[in-house]
Amino acid sequence: NANKTEEDDKDDKAAQSLLNKLIRSNLVNTTNQVEVLQRDPSSPLYSVKSFEELRLKPQLLQGVYAMGFNRPSKIQETALPMMLAEPPQNLIAQSQSGTGKTAAFVLAMLSHVDPENKWPQCLCVSPTYELALQTGKVIEQMGKFYPEVQLVYAIRGNKLERGTRLQEQIVIGTPGTVLDWCQKLKFIDPKKIKVFVLDEADVMIATQGHQDQSIRIQRMLPKSCQMLLFSATFEETVWNFAKRIVPDPNIIKLKREEETLDTIKQYYVICNSKEEKFQALCNIYGAITIAQAMIFCHTRKTAGWLAGELSREGHQVALLSGEMQVEQRAAVIERFRDGKEKVLVTTNVCARGIDVEQVSVVINFDLPVDKDGNPDNETYLHRIGRTGRFGKRGLAINMVDSRFSMNILNRIQEHFNKKIEKLDTDDLDEIEKIAN
């Protein structure tokens, strides 16, 4: 599908990854089992069910709990003991975003730092400035009770005087700047690095030059340095890159949880015009409790119109539209996640890749169709599907306004072999039933 690749290019991976980080406030549910490939299969395999078992420094255990965590996530159960082992072990870990990788390697970095030593000991490279910043925030939160440990960003724009010798124990940045700081500017002595983390490897290699720079950084590090690499996906190219960065690795994989419609209640509403759709929407709002909703429209024009109508009714509405820059989109998403706006109206193009699992109600104001006018099943699944069979339940409501869209709906229903129930939005009792 040529159309799709074009869109994918426009919406580059780093932006998607950032927006997903911003909208996420929860761990993603996983029911799959972790697969482990040990470098030394004869050594016993540890996995932990509680953070206590890891014998963390008390300041770090406090930091972990203060973040609201209760127990390790699936991937953390296995990854953390390996990362914290003595002697340190190298690790390649793959699991979808939202499963707790960042929290895991941040904990590993903080654990290995010697706060008495005032020089960089941990190096973490991220694909973009914004992603580095997100990781930095996690370091700050988790290290809240460990103020002796300091952090510095190696990013373009952070200009230090020549001859500077960094005192901070953790450096986080983008590959180009980190390389410069190690090689040309010598702010960092790479021989003193104990932990090297390469985050979002799949996003990294999508950017020209990053792969090369990362490998050049890695070559400067001592043999004893612990190498850790994380990726959400694992194609052949990522794998080849990973093996060049991480010698003798342990490998952990957590299969991506399939999105399913099993935990979703799907409905459709018959309307004759966009005004009627709007009325139906108002009725739904009056009948059930919607913490936050995401509404998809086919065109920018409809999205703009709908956002205007909803605002006029007093709703706090955010509009995410195609012409926005990544930073603007990020700002919209952050406000939405913080509850400053409760309804997010968007077109599909710009919401592609956004993880809607955080949102309890998804409304297809227009059904997703591809450019030939056929149902876009993949997009439908992505918009409303949920991962994890015992995860949060969700609600999806489709607006049907013509024979054409009814036909699309029927074909979507056939494709997934899951019934989409009819809903009469003029009947309060009926709408209330769907929320139970």
Next chain:
Amino acid sequence: KREGLQTGADGSTLKWYNALQDSANQCAQASEDLSKAKDTQMKKLKMELQKAATTPVSQIANSSGSPLKEAFEKIDKLLSGRPVTSAGKSVSTSQHPQGLEFVSYRLAEKFVKQGEEEVASNHSAAFPIAAVASGIMEMHPKIGDLILAHLHKKCPYAVPHYPPMERGTSVEDYQRILGYRVDDSKVEGQDSFLKRMSGMIRLYAAIIQMRWPYTGKQGPHPHGLSHGWRWLAQILNMEPIADITATILFDFLEVCGNALMKQYRGQFWKLILLIIEEYFPRIEAVTSTGQMGSVTRLKQFLETSLRTKQISAPKSELGSAFFRS
């Protein structure tokens, strides 16, 4: 005379709790003609009334003061019997003899649901919802009782009350009474349950300390900090329950500890001291490994408070600048 910790809430607490439930049930019964309407015309009216009552609650957001004011005014107008317009249609409670009862019941229920759904995943949402709720409670005290009744039904820990298992109750029903969601005989996970309960406790803690700044009334809070005292005293008089007590105590103190400290000063610090010296060890004693998260958060909070002789104001509390915006 009773000695030591009790296993259940005090008689006066339970009496109050039951009275609130009774009055909510009466209100539900007194609006049955409307809520159980079969006639098309009547159903239409019911829909419009419900929309008028609940839509403004779903519009409460964190952005600024003026939309909150709008939401409040719409609700206030409706409860005062004046016509309001929702999605282009005008409606008023005077169109049906049971209009006011119906609207009151649904509105109160809605406040609690909004807290349950929203505050659970976004703690800062407690404040704007509580601001509007406390304003409504002040202008319309009966709604206040209904909000409490609904809150107690969904979250008995807000009373606080640890319902005992009664003979003849099925396990499923008992789980529901405890606040768990049970469907198709599957009970929700502990993390999700605790998250929802936290949301509702935080909403309650925000309500008892918030004042709606626009009414201009100077009277006492309709359900104010004295209930914060009552809640805390009642919790601490009862044997702690694993996972739950540590969780809700922390939520409660984080949201309204600062306000209680300012109000009750030395007596409040006596409570904190009691928690640290005698109550916390009891909590630890009922906690198993794997439940240390909530206990550690509580401990951290208590230690910081004692060390700094301060309880910090809650994050994302709405200041006066917010209400001017």
Next chain:
Amino acid sequence: GVFSGAAEAAGSSRDSLFTAQSDLTAEELKEFTGKRFTLGQIPLKPPPADLLMV
């Protein structure tokens, strides 16, 4: 009416932030005047306004 003022009916003082000393039992007063509360005996009524410093 429908709402009988449940809170008042059950005798909880609805709005006063403090309790008058005269409204406390001897035991309750002892709890408020002492340096420490006794476990399980904390009065549910809020403290008297003139006993905030201990």
